[in-house]
Amino acid sequence: MARIAFQTLAHSYVPQPTGEEDYALKPMEHTWDDGGAYALLGPSGCGKTTLLNITSGLLRPSEGRVLFDGRDVTPLEPQERNIAQVFQFPVIYDTMTVYDNLAFPLRNRKTPAPKIRKRVEAVAEMLELNHLLARRAKNLGADEKQLISMGRGLVRDDVSAILFDEPLTVIDPHLKWVLRRKLREIHSEFGHTLIYVTHDQTEALTFADQVVVMTEGRVLQTGSPQALFERPEHTFVGYFIGSPGMNIVPVEASGDRLTIGERTLPVDAARVRTALAKGGQLELGIRPEFLQLAEGSGDSLVPATLERIDDLGNYSLATVNLEGRQLVVKAPEDQQGTPGDRVSLHFPEHGTHLYCNGALVE
Numbered sequence: 001m002a003r004i005a006f007q008t009l010a011h012s013y014v015p016q017p018t019g020e021e022d023y024a025l026k027p028m029e030h031t032w033d034d035g036g037a038y039a040l041l042g043p044s045g046c047g048k049t050t051l052l053n054i055t056s057g058l059l060r061p062s063e064g065r066v067l068f069d070g071r072d073v074t075p076l077e078p079q080e081r082n083i084a085q086v087f088q089f090p091v092i093y094d095t096m097t098v099y100d101n102l103a104f105p106l107r108n109r110k111t112p113a114p115k116i117r118k119r120v121e122a123v124a125e126m127l128e129l130n131h132l133l134a135r136r137a138k139n140l141g142a143d144e145k146q147l148i149s150m151g152r153g154l155v156r157d158d159v160s161a162i163l164f165d166e167p168l169t170v171i172d173p174h175l176k177w178v179l180r181r182k183l184r185e186i187h188s189e190f191g192h193t194l195i196y197v198t199h200d201q202t203e204a205l206t207f208a209d210q211v212v213v214m215t216e217g218r219v220l221q222t223g224s225p226q227a228l229f230e231r232p233e234h235t236f237v238g239y240f241i242g243s244p245g246m247n248i249v250p251v252e253a254s255g256d257r258l259t260i261g262e263r264t265l266p267v268d269a270a271r272v273r274t275a276l277a278k279g280g281q282l283e284l285g286i287r288p289e290f291l292q293l294a295e296g297s298g299d300s301l302v303p304a305t306l307e308r309i310d311d312l313g314n315y316s317l318a319t320v321n322l323e324g325r326q327l328v329v330k331a332p333e334d335q336q337g338t339p340g341d342r343v344s345l346h347f348p349e350h351g352t353h354l355y356c357n358g359a360l361v362e
């Protein structure tokens with residue numbers, strides 16, 4: 001296995017790029033640590049597959065270098081990099097048995113037969129394919145074929161990393177849960193570096209130790225699911241992760257106070273000064289889970305107007321209007337209130353963030 005690092009990496013599919021918009025990947029430094037379970041998360045077209053294919057060697061970056069444990073592998077093909085890749089759709093041999101499909105990557109590398117049997121059986125057991133080992137792949141369903149594809153990726157224990165490009169797209173929703181859990185088990189048992197591309201946040205957050213959030217060819221944040229939830233380093237991360245996403249509202253600064261219209265918000269003066277020194281658009285970010293509807297009034301509370309309450313079964317979402325800006329509060333299921341009620345908002349320090357031009361102000 002290996003630590004995979006990108007140095008001043010960038011990629012343009014255009015032969016003579018003239019501006020930033022010509023780059024599928026904007027210049028970046030990034031590292032996949034040895035043995036990590038990563039999810040690469042972002043909306044369609046943000047550059048996930050491009051970054052994955054540069055990691056595997058299917059694509060050569062137009063700029064920068066790819067290092068495996070410090071060794072420059074930029075010009076090397078996937079086979080020379082020792083990488084396994086599992087794609088969105090099954091890549092298997094229909095005429096072979098399931099056993100032979102799983103054994104194929106090992107036979108290719110002249111692995112001794114007893115070891116092949118041991119590995120194939122271990123992977124088949126993990127993926128619950130043992131009862132199918134003697135069957136030909138041809139007549140199996142799409143789920144089973146994709147399981148075989150995943151098994152082929154997992155069967156070698158000497159790969160630098162295993163890359164999954166939206167591997168569960170064709171899989172039935174219930175089985176998706178099962179497989180994600182299995183992949184986690186496989187990760188803790190075999191210790192491979194796993195990089196899992198998805199545009200589905202649930203998939204990313206339930207699979208990975210570290211989630212890499214991308215948009216428009218940039219990595220905005222790499223962090224644990226908890227870090228992305230509690231401390232988004234960019235408004236995009238706050239908005240993209242969570243359901244509903246983070247409340248992000250434009251704010252103004254008056255001296256070292258932060259205001260929305262007539263209202264002063266409880267954000268410490270030092271952060272406001274830091275943001276003002278940077279200059280640019282200021283926004284307040286707070287997740288619906290952290291913002292609270294409070295009783296009464298007080299210096300730390302901000303008055304607002306209730307717009308509506310949506311009962312979502314085991315919790316409700318209250319939409320409030322604060323000086324013309326809408327914010328959503330996650331409230332108990334039995335939250336009472338009528339549209340037009342005056343309410344008080346509490347912004348706990350933990351969970352209330354200030355952003356300047358989209359970036360978190362520390």
Ligand SMILES: Nc1ncnc2c1ncn2[C@@H]1O[C@H](COP(=O)(O)OP(=O)(O)OP(=O)(O)O)[C@@H](O)[C@H]1O
Binds near residue numbers: 013199
């Ligand atoms: N072979 C190619 N030639 C030209 N442009 C490409 C090529 N492959 C991807 N692109 C462009 O590069 C950008 C990033 O694409 P990429 O496939 O890496 O994104 P993605 O995040 O994986 O998207 P998706 O989730 O839809 O697969 C997009 O604008 C895409 O149109």
